[in-house]
Amino acid sequence: MKMKSVVKLGVVGAASAFLLAACGNSSKESTSKYINWQENSQLPTLDASKATDTLSFSTLNNSNEGLLLNAANNKVKPGVAESYKVSKDGKTYTFNLRHSKWSDGKPVTAKDFVYGWQRTVNPKTASQYSYLFSDVKNADAIGKGKAPVSSLGIKADGDYKVVVTLDKPQDYFKYLVTMAPFLPQSESAVKKFGSAYGTTSKDMVYNGPFKVEGWTGTNNSWNLIKNKEYYNASKIKVAGIKINAQNDANTSLNQYETGQFDSVQLAGAQQVGKYKNSSEYHALKQASTFYIELNEKKDPIFKNANIRKAISLAIDRNEYTKNTLGDGSISAVGYVSPGMSKRDGKDFTEDAGTKTGVSYNLAEAKKLWAKGLKEVGKKSVNYSILSDDTDSGKKTTEFLQTALEKLPGLKVSTQNIPFKSRLNRSQNGQFDMVVSAWGADFPDPISFLQLFTTDGSYNNGKWSNAKFDADVKNAEGVDANNAAKRWNDLVNAEKELMADQGIIPLYHQVQSRVIKPRVSGVQFFPTGASYDFRDATISKK
Template sequence: MKKKSLSVLALTALSTLGLAACGNQNSAGTKNVVNMSEPSNLLTLDQSKLVDQVSDVTLNNSNQGLLVMTKDSKVVPGVAKSYQVSKDGKTYTFNLRHSKWSNGTPVTAKDFVYGFQRSVNPKTAAAYQYLFDDVHNAQSVDKGKMPVSSLGVKAEGDYKFVVHLDKPATYFKYVATMPPTYPQNENEVNKYGSGYATNSSKQLYNGAFQVKGWNGTNDNWKLVKNPYYWDKKNTKLSTMNFSVAKDPQTALDQYQSGNLDEMQLSGKSQVSSFKGNSEYHARKEAGTYYLEMNQKKVPALRNVNVRKALSLAINRKELTNNVLGNGSVPAKGFVASDMAKYKGKDFADDAYVSSAVQSNLDQAKKLFAKGMKEVGQSKLSLSLLSDDSSDAKSMTEFLQNELQKLPGLKVNDVNVPAKVATTRTEKGDFDVTVDAWIADFPDPVSFMSLMTTDNGYNHGGWSNQQYDNLMHQATNIDANNYNKRWSDMVEAQKLMLNDQAIVPLYQLVSPQVLKNRVQGVNYYPSGGNYDFRYVHTNN
């Protein structure tokens, strides 16, 4: 199953371009009005066509699905006041509350049926169609082999919505929190056609807020309290002002002058100046940076000792502390830490392989010499692909210096525009590439499925039959047995890391400052990240 992938530039943008000076200075300090920044422009309000994090956060707060994500990887009722799962794990029945759209009309089970069907319909070309792969007939519908009416969803009356899956998927409860599964009003979609959700007035909202003032291209918009939201009595904010700017110093000036309540810090100097301050928050994301090694193109990279040597040569603490300086931390493995837990144990700890993420140059040199002898080479030249942002260049320069400490290894940095880097990676036109992944939902499978042999995001071409078998067990045979499923994936990650399928680098942390007057922000590391429903100000 494919997941949401963010290129190095996209992730870097969260920390280096994600600074905004809020334009509504007159509202600074006003009770229950908050001025926020966003890393980039809002791209869409179409639940089915979401592709970026800004749109994800906006839709997560202006519309609502069956369930709602909260901290600690838990879900709570949204439009569905309750739900039941059949014993075989294949049928989810959601009992809907009597809620309304922002025009005062009821949100019904038919709106969910239509929303699911529209997201799977190949004519919609939804980027997140794969989220529905486990829904009965979804893959056939997506390929145009069956009509959308055959999708395994149905309305039983106005307030009961039923989903039939082809196989158990314990993580489907998380999928039910995501925008592509939100209800959609068919009349509204038909009314605007291709213009649907291309500006804030061409969309209906069933969440805590309505979007106002977005014309489709401008750099500022608002979230305004929705008077028709079912839980409006607990929504305290009247307005959230958002605006985008790309100058870090301007944003910092606005924040320090009190005209901005929030910003993401950029660079070591800004981060260091706020560390220890009560306004500073290191937002750990469910995102891992790692190196992919092209085993199809470079024969030497098929050798496990060569791959292990590359990993051992990199001092991750120096990378995170002295090169990045943004609060990011060395990776514990492939699956991000503090994302998924079972019986009190973090997956990253349960599936930890220390040798795959530690630094040991002496051992690296020995393994590299051994590996090169095994492949019959005395020298190796590798290109290291990444984007051309300033942060990416600093990182690849560091990696180049670290890796070239291995005798006989020459590394050439290739920094190109992000779109070019992404295209080359997808085509396999690289030796080693810097890649990154942020989980869609807090389950290890969001990472682990990437490394199966036939997955389109397995760009390095690593293949292991035992790994594939373990993931097949986790997603099929043991899908309805969480204990066995967890064990399958723990064993799979250990196998993958012991074979050094990839080189984990670091886990992304977005450094944020937030005024103490703003309380009740709910942050979680995957998906839409922020829930503003219960935010309030203390002035």
């Protein structure tokens, strides 16, 4: 991306931010000088090159700072870079850095950005997010081992100027540099901590508004503590945020109502209904989609399109979102989340969305299932479905087990494990069917669609479709600077993914949270890192 628009997609909503605040209370409030915040899962990592999930991204966003920061209304604002400029051809970005420090007192310099980016694209790091650097000069060649890491298109011009060279203009580049994989990294810290780097809060240095403390790598709680070395420390109004991973929704809400939490995520129709009319309630629409991946490499039966389509058609998404989730989330209209991108006044899902791939028709599902079993030479099969051990994760696998066992000859078992373990098993292909989720990193359909190219690092099920690959390649290549053609490429890619049922979309998430009146100024972003505590305040009693 750049200051001037090359591909004008008319993005709306998904990159906007708003303040979480409340005025009124129906439960006991804490008097702590810290914000007490609930999360559903353990923190997976603090290594910016290896983070893959929204919780790690949000924690890194609050404990570190990149060149730019997300801002309201699809804008970016200065981060470590006080200012930047873009060349007329859109391929060279020059970032002018402010004088800032790491939490150990050492200066943050241009070399830290060079090293951090090089470490992420280095094949030895095995970063799943290295693909985001694809348009940075030589990044793809480096990833294939055909060019040295030092040839990456980023250089330090003195201590406080970073110059980035792209192979071609990239409409969303300014959003990318707000993300965790583009953070600066201290080479001395990486070498000091070695293999432990980013695996505990002590094995890390921070250049953001908060430092992470109390995280051992496996425990359920950690703290964001005000970083006195942060260049804007005087503007940080809270002492810190105490975060606790509590995946039992009833326990979490009880702790909220007794004042142990200032904010918790609600689960199910009963909890949402209790608070829906309260000023403490916030329905946070997210540019995210939950879906099922089928492991075609481990279980070749899933290579059969009729099998995949039958599984999808057997799922009543409306019943699932209304009666099982009950949290305001909406049934999937496709893979790409609605309300994120527009062109000529039309939402992307209006152009790309059809009922293909997200419909419920049990009779047709049974016909395709029988046809698929005959084609693969099977009469019955047994498979497991994997998900998180959260309240919604357990409800989801139970619902899917009941729905899918209506297909004659299919026996489904359920597995619910901790989020961090589920991520690891997904990435290593240790599943039959897995409920995954993707939240857009930036407000553009490509953030979703590029995942499922044949060589995509997040294509855990190993679905492959040459036409889909070509559409995505054209959108990022020959049509990158033609708004209309690029849009059509992405529309066609979405339609192909759904027509071939490469994945099985379930729903688009709306996170229902309650937050106490004493807390305000927490920013929420539907894309990228979810939360930003930089402007948070606690009212005085």
